[in-house]
Amino acid sequence: MTPITLFENPDPAPAVPGGPLCGTRVALQPTISVAGWPTDAGSAALAGFTALEDATVVQRLRQAGAALTGLTRTSEFGFGLHGSQAGEAVRLGAADAELVLDMMGECRVAAARAGAYGLTPSAGLVSRLGLIGLIPSMERCGLLARSCGTLHALLAALAGPDGRDLTLEEAPPPAPAPLPADARGVTLGVIPQALDGLPAAQAEGFRAALARLATAGVAVRELSLPEYDLFALVHAIVGSVEASSCAGRYDSVRYGRRPPGAKNWNEMYLSARGAAFGTCVKSFLIQGAFFQFERYAAYENACRIRARLVAAAQRLVAEVDALALPLPDRVPEDITAAPLAEICAPFGCTRLASVTGQPALAMPAAGACGALQLVGPRLGDARLLALGETLAAVCREGK
């Protein structure tokens, strides 16, 4: 165990030599099931729990010949980055890539923090079997690496139908539109509302990055989305209600610690769940329970608004090659028992893709401050990565 790893694989050599990921060292979060490994999702609710079988993504990593290095420290259920070391293994060179659960942008912000690249694949592209998060309709297996090329190889190995996750698309993604030869053919869309309320330095960094790209010939178009604020609201309501319902399974009947002394089942639930969850997750679950039990109509409204937002974002992205959104490259470090609002603060601009299911790529920006986030059309992941590679070249020149 090190400050960043929770569990080191004593035998990381791949069982399948010569695969496309041969020589790629991949670190995982304990939110991703590996048979026989302590998959506690960073929560006391799963203390001592060992996964019975590999997540589909783990099986596919093994089949592609990747070396699994171990488990990194995570926030509880991978929610937010408080207490998480996501991205550190790649930053420090201990791994070539990491899989990071992404429910509101964790993989992307972790990549930005590590100065690396992070892809949140389209919803329905990579199997979720074996992932242990809190928000099923939003969580995806994020990929984090030092280059778009590595992300591309990872995605090729992991994506595709899984007979055991029926939420996946069965048909292969549609053929991508031809790629521009270089940055001069690329058009990015910027949502002005996304910059409202952003810390001044971050907004400044984002504008500088766009200016650098514009200098290289990238066309930048302003695309207004007056309902932009609703992404955070929909995420807060729908996400927390799903979490509240799904986390019902952490009741200590089958696993997890069961505090002694309960006189009946109801007391057992209360004491076990009270002891199991950290402050942040508890706040999120209580928020969800409030909407589920006290304001159900608001939850239903949020679901309807979500459908509208998905359509709106898809329309916007169809007008350009990708949407460009700001991305913070640091998160507050020294907060202990941070309130929910503080934990969620760095994810202001990442929740759009979490709500819509679109693919989103985090990449280092050309400027001195902040990183860049590109959001593509759903299932346009391969083209988004290629686009990222083209723009990365421009950004590197700018450094």
Add this chain to the structure above:
Amino acid sequence: MDFEAVIGLEIHVELNCATKLFCDCPNRPGDEPNANTCPTCLWLPGAAPCLSQAALEKAALLCLGLGAELQPLSAFDQKVYYYPDLPKGYQLSQAHLPLSRGGGITITNERGEARALRIHHIHMEEDVAKLVHELEGRQPISLVDFNRAGAPLVEIVTEPDFRTPHEAMEFLKALRTQVRYVGASECSMENGTMRVDANISVRPRGSSQMNTKVEVKNMNSVRHVGDAIAFEIARQSAAVQAGEAVVLHTRLWDPDKKATLPMRAKFEGPCVPDPSVPAIALTPAWIETLRARLPEMPAAKAERLVKEHGVSAEDAAFLSADTDVAAYFEALTAHGVSAKMALHWIATQVLPAVRERGQELSASPVTPARLAGLLTLLARDEINANAAREVLVALFQSEASAETIVSARGFRQISDTGALDALIDQVLAAQPAALADVRNGVGKATGFLIGQVMQASQGKANPKLIKELLAKRL
């Protein structure tokens, strides 16, 4: 005050699929505890439910069999409640978008009138685990058996159309028949493959108001459902009469005390759409393909039996209550046996014989073809009814045809008048007293003489012919 009851039923039917609803584990709840489990039906973290196509088809067939309309779009929700039989905190059920809406069954009420009882909707859901309460020394413990967890269920929710216990019982019997017809379940209340909850309220007769209802559970036979409803109607009527308010709650039927008793409520919340099971979209083409697999349903079959075979409505209902019985009957008539004889022999001989031997009618060694061979001999008067019953026993014991058995064991009836006359002579000579009685008009004596002739023929004489010949002599 005169009260009438308003009753609605919620009926859980366990589908007889080979596997569970969301995983490939065998759907055999009776096996060694926790033998049939996997991460999905243990509801472990990270597991992903995969809806069984077979369960969907069976559930949809059941809906069509009950005249329900399959919905183009249905979906699963998370029905939240905390109880150790559900250690994931929610049950996957279709609360907002059920598999089908509408449908119903027409029954005959106490006054002999047809009553169309409507179904509100039918939805799919997963069963929960089973709790076994034991003592470990003096410490009470509860064990959880997950074999049943995730077993495929449908819930049939009726409209509050029922007014009497009789209507509820008739509905349940007809429902059981129809579900068995489509082959979706055995629907045994005794074995728990059909579970019925009744919602009951009372109101002054003639009123159209809907009053606070009470839910009654834990009835394990159709009879108990009737008893529990009757008890609850009486209890609520008395309460209202005494000026007490009926409060919404759940009661359990206690078959020993023959009473309903209040139970503790469990925590329940609103249902949230489940994000892990994709919505179910049914195309008209898929529905029509399935509809083509639907067998002829009991009401249609009964109607056809009346029309084609001239049996009474009551007999048609008896035959069509079980597809196997109806099929057996029709096979017999196809072999030329008269409807009347076929009906009589099935009801009085074959079914009791099959039941006694613990066989299924459809798998009985006495196939319709073999029985038809026997009944043809009987119809032609080649054997008499007593002999026929003995041949039936022989048909169960060997593979020989009725013809062979009759010949080998000499069951053929003596219809040769010469031979019978000789026997009659013999009997009349030996029984002068009886002969005198007959001539003096003692009725019983004729029967006695016929019996004597039968005995003399070792049971092979044609009784009708003896009677005729005897009449000529006397």
